[in-house]
Amino acid sequence: MAHAHAHSHSVKRYSGLMDWLTTVDHKKIGILYLIAGGLFFGIGGIEAILIRLQLIKPMNDLVSAQVFNELITMHGTTMIFLGVMPVIFALMNAVVPLQIGARDVAFPFLNSLGFWTFLFGGLLLNLSWIMGGAPDAGWTSYTPLSTTEYSSTHGVDFYTIGLQIAGLGTLIGGINFLATIITMRAPGMSFMRMPMFTWTSFITSAMILFAFPAITVGLVLLSFDRLLGANFFDVAAGGSPVLWQHIFWIFGHPEVYILILPAFGIISEVIPTFSRKRLFGYSSMVFATILIAFLGFMVWAHHMFTTGLGPVANALFAIATMLIAVPTGIKIFNWLFTMWGGQIRFTSANLFAIGFVPTFVMGGVTGVMLASAPADFQFHDTYFVVAHFHYVIVGGLVFGLFSGLHYWWPKMFGRMLNEPLGKWTFWTFAIGFHLTFFVQHFLGLLGMQRRIVSYLPNQNFDTLNFISTIGAILMGVGVLLFLANVVVTARKPSGVANDPWEDGRTLEWSIPSPPPEYNFKQIPLVRGLDAFWKEKMAGNKEMTPSEPLGPIHMPSPSILPFVMSLGLFIAGLGFMFSTEEFSNSFMSLIFNKYIVMIVGLVITFAAMIARSVFDDHGYHIETEELEGEGKA
């Protein structure tokens, strides 16, 4: 929209580190999410390898039982909250605005705030390793195990406070994407013309909105029990440990679908592109996604079959759980029918996508087995459950993320990942994955419990555990190959075509790779599903613009999100150590009198006030500039 006068006079443009700390550009925030997610994924991976090395043989003593508990807790927590979630957000940031033909997200400032709170929460959680012990009560942190009586270090405090801060970031991200998808779509992009990845991001964001506040409350209650002496989960004072389980899983089960839906979306983009066919059953895909999200909120108690809720509750939750297999099955067949008769190209992105389908089905099948409450009494808390959720999370989500990263890498960075290396990544990772987790089904059926530090020899566990550890190392090799690929690719010159796979169907492939900061010089007019493919089929090389060329308004960068998150981080540390007995009187003064906590909160609130009081006018990129860039 043209404006009388521009604000280019007041623009502050940073470079180098300050640029990254202050950016509100969703593409750069996507890259930040990717780096942070990759970092935590690496930490979680090292923890996983250590767990497997401890279990490689019976009666092993590589790590102590305490360290083992910390490893399994931090592995699960890190992977779920700090590893895969941010990589999902990385792809959502990098792709969703482009797919809907938008210049930006609805709330660029909040987008950046979401990233920084997530990062500082994650850092806080991981600081526990060097500040007196990591959390050790499992990623589910069941009470009473997680109360001060049985978990006396500050580990669980790092868990409750770190996850609260990180979770706030996720919630903000969810709201931002909901609003972006509702209001920022290009002309002609109706809901039923949105690409599947945008659809699944939309539904995932909605699930985040309704699931994360529940865990926030759970974490608050647990931290009040531990730090303020409250009695929510203390049976002796009338509290209820089962309450924690309900709150955790009312969040926890939707969370697993929050994770998998974006992967469904990625697969639904990659398979059509590399089959040169439109997605089979688009509207049934949309419908199945919504149904899964809906059902996902009513099955939480399938994690509590053995808690003693009674046969009626168990039966109802068992049936509701099994129902989810129906929309999931619809999706599986739609992907198969998309490939059917297509001209399939086995790029590394597509290998991961095709590999996803059978692997995820196996996880779904064990899921339905677990959903049978009587059978679950046998499976529960054994390696069978471990096998199940790794098939859906690694074989499903992580395959999907790798697929998406290979697919959109050229769009994000302007360079193609090396294809042979990508294929090596796939094969080592996929084979390693099945070696690691396939045998765990049998370990579980043979009676090996999850979360045990060692086992006695000659129970038929030895060989299977050995195989599992070898597989884990092979997966590690796969991840290293991917990292090598990233390094090799980063050294290549930038600059690939707009549509490097040549068969791109959606709007992101109609603009340069990487896109300019304003994404679309002119907002495109969308004339159907697979908007770009439609134009290509009509003989057009570009999208038809929906507006004349004009100056583009951009939001200004800001350091405030970083400052706000830093304040929360300081306040969290302050609250956590408020009951600690220090030998140093200065330390006890600043912590026990809540001074550190208050300083942190003051920093955060001061930044919020600054944000509210000083208007951000943004700046304009002028028409001449845009034309110049077009020619260059």
Place this chain on the structure above:
Amino acid sequence: MSAHAEHVNGELPHEPEKATLEGRNKVLGFWLFLGGEAVLFGTLFATFLALRHQNNEGPTAAELFSLPITAAATLILLVSSLTSVFAIQAMHRHNLEKLKLWLIVTVVLGLGFLGLEIYEFYEYVAHESFDMKTSAFSSSFYTLVGFHGAHVAFGVVWISLLIAQLFKKGLTFVTAPKVYVSAMYWHFIDVVWVFIFSVVYLLGKVG
């Protein structure tokens, strides 16, 4: 498409909060945020309902609560919702003076509510030996009601800041959406309070 502070005052449309894309986004985003807040309070209510009879030999709800005080608090908060409606109506008429006036009244009422709540908590802790640690009931009571109180306190500070901005910047495309969403927030915590009054206090008195 962008929001701008610079405009001639007469140009403001009837609903200035929805005149720009930024404004509309803000309102929508805030509705979504309130959806999340509803889950947050829902979980706190569920916790309270699960634990409200576990008084652990400490005071019970029926012994503790005094309905006249909470009824007064309820009245104050309900009236403050009304005054914030008046504020928004004034905004839609572009009457800056009335807008500021009604917002100030809202803040004062909010402070009154907070005063009563602090007095109530103080009484419980000082004279009834009823604090966070007493029982599962006390923990869930203080957490639920305290969370609400913290929301009121946040709202009071926020709306005060907005009043200051109205004095400085007047009613613009930038300030209008802020005032509007703060009113949404205020109504929301008012509705939550109605539930607290019924579920915590009235139900507590009945047993």
